Amino acid sequence: MNKMKYNILIAGCLCLGLGITSCTDSFLDVESKTESSTGTFYKTENDAYRALIGCYDGWRQTSSAPQVSFYLGAEIMSRECFAGTGNGDGRNYQAIDRFDISQSPADLNLYESDWKNYYAGVYRCNELISREEQIEWKETNSKRGTYMGECRTIRALLYFDMVRLWGNIPLFTEPVNENRPQVDAKEVYAVIFADLKYAIENIPADAYPKANSASNDGHITKYAAEALLARAYLYYTGYYGSEPEGVTKAEALAAVEDVIASKEFSLVGEFKNLWPAASAGVAEVGDTETLKGTYAGDGNSETILAMKFTSSQDYNGNNDGNRWQVMLGMRSLNAAPYGKGWGALTVDPKFVSEFKNGDARRTASIIDLEAEGITSLKDYAASYKDQREYTGYAVKKYAPLCYADGTSASKADGSGDFQTANHQDYVFIRYADVLLMAAELGSPNAQAYFDEVRERAYTVDGVLSANYSQLTATQDNIMQERRLEFAFESINYWDMLRQGIDVAASKLAIAGTTVYSGGNADVVTISASRIQETKGLSQIPYNQITLSNGVLKQNAGW
Structure with missing residues (x-):
């Protein structure tokens, strides 16, 4: 494999927000676009950084490819x-x-493409990890711990997804091409926890300050690794019914308590402002301010880790858009500000009914076609007749956006392809999750953390709903709160399994x-x-x- 060409996949510049602002420089941009072989690469810290960008891109390929x-x-x-x-x-x-x-x-x-892309991403991480010792790290202000901590966390992220999806899987911790049998899941988790602990110990707390999110959003921080450690611990102990090797409950709690104590993060004041479609106004093409509405923005105070995408994806090999987002759009139906798509993930009405009166998360999370007047649109009938498993409800959190005339809003000027140019962040971990995990893990402040999340859910325009009532932070109440708080964020299924x-x-x-x-x-x-x-x-x-x-x-x- 040493003769294999290592081609750093260059990601285009990231458009912040909703594709409604101009592109700016981002950490996924690197200067060189030439191919380098493993024999001539991995010499300097800059080489390591370029390889790290390849690892981030490998992680992104698990969501940006059509799969x-x-x-x-x-x-x-x-x-x-x-x-x-x-x-x-x-x-x-x-x-x-x-x-x-x-x-x-x-x-x-x-899951053919998913299997291939996940292992391709792991290979990239293993390649960089295997070359760590040959890189000439600077003695002063060395980036070694930061870059390698980010790389190891990406590998942990990839393996955590795979082991939850498929259970026992082949495990690779070096860049080899071998036909390996599956290993017991506990061996995979041992690598996950070791990688996350390395990141926690080696990424400086101030490596990527939240105050500089305009330029560093998307980078893995010490705090992202800590939150992921707690999430993996809770899943393992729940699904397998035993303690994992390599991490204790006390360590998992300490990890999320450290995130809270850092004061780097806070809840966004109003729940709907976390989500572009829940915040957007109906706008004419180019009216980016109205379209953005009250959205708190990418990298807001609540985002601990997000997967970044761009609007530059095309059918000629550029593969950096949010390709699954189009699946969530209402079936071939534009209903500004919600853009059309392929009608996947119709929402179960029984789930909708679980939201209590006054809980603002219902309207922020779910499109109610009748209540929002969508069933009266002229194109609705054709959409309804073409839709499978229609319920009258669709996902709002990750709904694609369009302008008033139905033009895709994936690019500010309306030139974006509605299938490939969507690039809303996939928010992997929010601060609300950290608060609820800390409560679940037995923090002395469990009730206060639990109340903070619930009170935000019932607050609109700074006013707490009269329907709000305090609940005790029991295990059952915490799990139900997670169900409502993290609806449609690819969390609740795993919360179910770990029970x-x-x-x-x-x-x-x-x-x-x-x-x-x-x-x-x-x-x-x-x-x-x-x-x-x-x-x-x-x-x-x-x-x-x-x-x-x-x-x-x-x-x-x-």
Whole structure:
């Protein structure tokens, strides 16, 4: 592999906000666009930085390529959404939603691109880690701990997604091309926790100050690694029912308490201002201020880690846009400020009903087509007849945007392709999550943290709703609060699983909910036995099993 060309994939400049401001320099921009071999590269700190950008880009490829993506997979499997899409489309998403390949028997490689892109990302990280000692790090003001901490956290992020999706997987900690069998998940978690601890210990607290988010947003910080450590700890202990090797509950709590004590982060004052579509106004092409509305902006005080995208993706090899976002748009229906898409993730009405009166998260998170007047639009009927598993509700948090005339707002001048140019940040970790994790882990301040999140949910224009009532920060109340707070953020499915397979199966099962496909009554049924048999794990691509000559083994139930 030493003769392999190492091509740093250069990401285009990031447009801040909603694609409604001009592009500025970002940390994903590097000067050189030439290819370097591993034999001539990895000499200087600048080389290490270029390789690190390749690692970030490898992580982004897991969401920017046209594939299922971790985000969509997690939401399809959740209890918040049905698979949706077009009435005449294939039923691959239904197979994921029902944990049942009989929904689409020919789809033997549901996550093929995801599998390839995740391991490609891991390879990039392993390549840089393996070259650490040959790099001439500066003795003064060395970036060694920062760069290598970021790289190791990216590897941890990639493995954390994979081990949750597929369970036992092949583990690589060096850049080799081998046919390896799966290892027990605890071995993967040992690497995840070791990488995160390295990052926590080696990335300086002031490496990427929040005050400088306009230039450093998207970089992994010590605090991002701490929050991820707690998230991985809670998932492992819940799903596997035991303590992991390499981290204790006390360490997980200390990690999130450190994030809180840093004072680097705070909740955005009003929940809707976290999300572009919830904040946007109906605007004419080019009217970026009206479109932006009250959005708190990328890198706001609540964002601890976000995956960054650009609007420069095209069909000629540039692959840096948010490709899953178009799936969430209402089926071929522009309803400004919400842009059209392919109608995936129709929202379960039973989930909508869980929001109490006065909880502003409902309208900030969910598009209610009837209440917002969308059902009266002239194009609505055609959309409705083409939609599968229609419920009258759609995801608002990650809805694409359009201008008043239906032109995609992915670029300020309206020239963006509605399929490829969306580039809303995927906010991976928010400060609200840190507060609720600290409460769950037994912080002495658990009640105060819990109240802070709930009070924000019931606050509009600085006024706390009369419907707000204080709840005790019990485990059950914390889990329900997470369900409402993090709806459609690819978190709640994993929160279900970490309560135990039987609990998850009972909550994910659907006895028969009426939806409408092609304008006709349809029924969604999900059997608890399917979740129990698969253990909530996903299909490993069969072509990868074939390529491994049977070394890889399929997960049960697939």
